[in-house]
Amino acid sequence: MVSPAPSNTESAEARQIKQTAYHHGNLRRAIIDAALEAIMESGPAGWSLRELARRAGVSHAAPAHHFGDKAGLLTAVAAEGFEVFANALERAADDVLDVGVAYVRFAIDHRPYFEVMFRPELYRMDDPSLQTARERAAHVLVTSAGRLSPGPAQNRLTTIAGWSLAHGFASLWLSGALPETAHGDPEALARSVIRLLFGTTRG
Amino acid sequence: MVSPAPSNTESAEARQIKQTAYHHGNLRRAIIDAALEAIMESGPAGWSLRELARRAGVSHAAPAHHFGDKAGLLTAVAAEGFEVFANALERAADDVLDVGVAYVRFAIDHRPYFEVMFRPELYRMDDPSLQTARERAAHVLVTSAGRLSPGPAQNRLTTIAGWSLAHGFASLWLSGALPETAHGDPEALARSVIRLLFGTTRG
DNA sequence: CACCATATCTTGACGTTGACAAGATAGCGA
DNA sequence: TCGCTATCTTGTCAACGTCAAGATATGGTG
Numbered sequence: 245m246v247s248p249a250p251s252n253t254e255s256a257e258a259r260q261i262k263q264t265a266y267h268h269g270n271l272r273r274a275i276i277d278a279a280l281e282a283i284m285e286s287g288p289a290g291w292s293l294r295e296l297a298r299r300a301g302v303s304h305a306a307p308a309h310h311f312g313d314k315a316g317l318l319t320a321v322a323a324e325g326f327e328v329f330a331n332a333l334e335r336a337a338d339d340v341l342d343v344g345v346a347y348v349r350f351a352i353d354h355r356p357y358f359e360v361m362f363r364p365e366l367y368r369m370d371d372p373s374l375q376t377a378r379e380r381a382a383h384v385l386v387t388s389a390g391r392l393s394p395g396p397a398q399n400r401l402t403t404i405a406g407w408s409l410a411h412g413f414a415s416l417w418l419s420g421a422l423p424e425t426a427h428g429d430p431e432a433l434a435r436s437v438i439r440l441l442f443g444t445t446r447g
Numbered sequence: 448m449v450s451p452a453p454s455n456t457e458s459a460e461a462r463q464i465k466q467t468a469y470h471h472g473n474l475r476r477a478i479i480d481a482a483l484e485a486i487m488e489s490g491p492a493g494w495s496l497r498e499l500a501r502r503a504g505v506s507h508a509a510p511a512h513h514f515g516d517k518a519g520l521l522t523a524v525a526a527e528g529f530e531v532f533a534n535a536l537e538r539a540a541d542d543v544l545d546v547g548v549a550y551v552r553f554a555i556d557h558r559p560y561f562e563v564m565f566r567p568e569l570y571r572m573d574d575p576s577l578q579t580a581r582e583r584a585a586h587v588l589v590t591s592a593g594r595l596s597p598g599p600a601q602n603r604l605t606t607i608a609g610w611s612l613a614h615g616f617a618s619l620w621l622s623g624a625l626p627e628t629a630h631g632d633p634e635a636l637a638r639s640v641i642r643l644l645f646g647t648t649r650g
Numbered sequence: 651c652a653c654c655a656t657a658t659c660t661t662g663a664c665g666t667t668g669a670c671a672a673g674a675t676a677g678c679g680a
Numbered sequence: 681t682c683g684c685t686a687t688c689t690t691g692t693c694a695a696c697g698t699c700a701a702g703a704t705a706t707g708g709t710g
Contacts, residue, residue: 294666301497303687303688305670305690310687343683362618362624364622365490365493404625404636407619408613409674410611412614413611414615416611416614419565421565433572436604440608440644441612441643470704470705470706496698509658517697521690524668651686654710656707656708657705659699659705660704662700664684664697664698664700665697668694668695669702671690671691671692672689672690673691678685679684
């Protein structure tokens with residue numbers, strides 16, 4: 245897993261040393277990690293800032309210093325998510341099929357990020373680092389799909405189709421809307437499905 | 448628009464007659480309509496039960512009598528949504544392409560329903576009327592896609608692909624993730640995109 | 651028409667939440 | 681050593697979801 249910032253990798257000792265009465269050491273990261281856990285358990289709205297503070301062992305108002313408010317925290321989560329996302333797509337950028345599969349894999353492996361990223365009403369879209377990573381990811385989608393078709397008009401359609409297919413599969417899988425097919429490996433199934441769209445064009 | 452129950456179609460007079468001190472007349476419907484409005488304005492989590500009660504002109508605890516709690520209200524919204532959804536798909540069931548377009552059109556025309564329906568953590572999936580409508584909609588998807596391919600294995604893939612494509616396009620469009628392409632008619636664009644998947648198979 | 655059982659809605663209360671303000675503490679450079 | 685600033689705590693407030701108890705209307709039964 246590629247994380248843009250050192251996550252919960254520091255030893256318990258090191259944390260205990262830093263953890264004096266007032267200074268947590270790395271509260272910002274701890275709160276984000278707690279948020280990711282909470283989102284994994286009960287969605288992007290099934291928890292409270294105070295609960296995250298409790299999990300991190302700090303007072304109820306401590307998170308506000310780092311994130312301002314709840315939307316600020318979710319903005320940080322989304323920004324971090326788009327970075328991990330862009331990295332994952334770039335690593336597969338040579339092949340459209342691989343990009344599509346990487347899209348699905350990211351959604352499943354990093355579900356908490358994914359559940360926030362595509363819900364703009366939860367956070368502030370004008371965040372600079374967020375926009376940068378977002379454009380980086382979009383660039384991979386456009387260029388990898390652009391290698392398939394000749395004209396720019398076709399290119400545009402191909403990009404939207406591939407993007408929609410990967411995004412739709414990921415969303416439906418996560419929401420559990422594909423009940424009978426929920427057996428087996430989602431990644432393999434995704435690959436077969438995406439091949440149905442791109443297979444003909446690639447021969 | 449097809450609504451499973453008489454919505455805000457009754458005249459203001461009729462409502463005023465029924466609206467005595469204690470009895471609203473049709474509070475259940477009024478609360479659902481208020482919820483749809485609120486979800487349209489600020490998403491499925493950007494409002495409160497008390498706000499809906501205020502909009503309907505009743506006390507803060509009145510909605511609880513009809514829906515139990517917030518999840519109960521959202522369950523009613525989702526159930527109603529799946530009914531409208533199933534009706535819309537059934538009306539286009541003759542052609543896979545039309546079904547896909549109807550899928551996207553529903554998401555855009557009935558955005559509040561759509562935003563709740565595919566977020567299972569918001570409501571109670573075990574609701575009977577919800578499950579019935581849900582299976583009805585799924586049946587249209589499977590049978591319409593099944594007319595394309597010969598074998599059952601191919602059929603399964605085709606169904607998932609078409610479903611994912613339509614669902615992904617709708618989700619991305621609603622979230623505003625397709626910025627540069629956001630000009631023009633989404634329905635026409637959706638038709639072009641879906642044709643990219645099914646066009647080859649149908650000749 | 652009188653009566654009452656029941657559905658519907660109100661009032662009041664409790665614990666929790668997000669947000670803000672003011673104060674306390676720690677780390678760090680001058 | 682001093683003081684500046686980032687970091688965290690404590691206290692507070694209105695708003696929220698939910699529950700309990702009471703009030704009122706409606707429709708059926710006699």
